[in-house]
Structures are given as structure tokens and as C-alpha cells.
Amino acid sequence: MSNVTPFHIAIPVHNLAECRIFYRDILNCEEGRSSDHWVDFNLFGHQLVIHYKPKNETADLHHNPVDGHDVPVPHYGVVLPWETFESFSEELKTKGVQFIIEPYIRFKGKSGEQATMFFKDPAGNALEFKAFKDMGQLFAK
Structure with missing residues (x-):
């Protein structure tokens, strides 16, 4: 793990078993502690916890226009090293992940050059993974 302080995020899922398989087998997250209602995962050195919550049929995902794409709101994810992003996105393609926004x-060639991709987990939570060509540009204006 790098010198970055890990974050903790807890997200709702309506099918714990299906999401457990997705995060473990599709995203290759190491599984940690768990109970009948939640599971901890190591998401690139950060703690992700999926918590069971009954499905809300009326919850709609909002979108904001960015670069001609409809970016889902809310979303979460991780900023990865450039090479990790490249290999991870290729691996997701081979596993048949359906992208909301393709990588x-x-x-x-400009300040803040970045790779990005969006997709959903089986519970409909939107995920974004990105990488900066120069990590020093992460918060550049």
C-alpha cells in the first residue's frame, strides 16, 4: 500500500451474495470480515463495505453531462496508477463488464490528462475508476 491514507466507504446493495461475487471475482477485491448483512473488501488498499439494504424500485440514478457523456451521480471509485488502470480496464473487458462509459x-496532452471509465455493480451502484498521466496533476486547475 502507498503512503496515501486509505478511505472507508460503505454502500448499499440489495443482493449481498451477487455483489460479493462481483467485488471478489470481477474486481478482484480481497474479502475481509463479514456477517450476514455486510462484507468488507480491499479496494486497491481502501476499505469498501457492502451493506445489505432492500431494493428501492423508485431510486433513479441522476446524470450530469461531461465531455459528451452522461456521468452517473452519485458514483465512487479509486484513482489508480496509469499502468494499473490500463491492465484493470482490459481485464474488465475480458470479463464482460458492461460499461456506462467505456475507458x-x-x-x-493537457494539464490533468486522465483515463476514466464508469460501470455499475449488480446493485446499480455506479463506479468510476480513473488514472492521471501525471499524478501531480490530480488537483490541478
């Missing part, structure tokens, strides 16, 4: 490069 692509934003601001190519």
Missing part, C-alpha cells in the same frame, strides 16, 4: 482519455 477513454480526457484532456489528452
Whole structure:
């Protein structure tokens, strides 16, 4: 793990078993502690906890326009090293992950150049994984 302080995020899922398989087998997250209602995962060095919550049929995902794409709100994810993003996105493609926004490069050749992709977990939670060509540009204006 790097010198970055790990974050903790807890997300609701309506099918604990299906999401457990997704995070463990599709995203390759190491599983930690668990109970009948929650499971801890190591998401690239950060603690992700999926918590059972009954499905809400009326909950709609909002979108904001960014670079001609409809970015889902809310979403969560991790900023990865560039090479890790490249291999991870290829692995997700081979596993048949359905992308909301296919992996692509934003601001190519400019300040803040980044790779990004969006997809959903089986509970409908939107995930974004991104990487910066120069990590020093993470908070550049």
C-alpha cells in the first residue's frame, strides 16, 4: 500500500451474495470480515463495505453531462496508477463488464490528462475508476 491514507466507504446493495461475487471475482477485491448483512473488501488498499439494504424500485440514478457523456451521480471509485488502470480496464473487458462509459482519455496532452471509465455493480451502484498521466496533476486547475 502507498503512503496515501486509505478511505472507508460503505454502500448499499440489495443482493449481498451477487455483489460479493462481483467485488471478489470481477474486481478482484480481497474479502475481509463479514456477517450476514455486510462484507468488507480491499479496494486497491481502501476499505469498501457492502451493506445489505432492500431494493428501492423508485431510486433513479441522476446524470450530469461531461465531455459528451452522461456521468452517473452519485458514483465512487479509486484513482489508480496509469499502468494499473490500463491492465484493470482490459481485464474488465475480458470479463464482460458492461460499461456506462467505456475507458477513454480526457484532456489528452493537457494539464490533468486522465483515463476514466464508469460501470455499475449488480446493485446499480455506479463506479468510476480513473488514472492521471501525471499524478501531480490530480488537483490541478
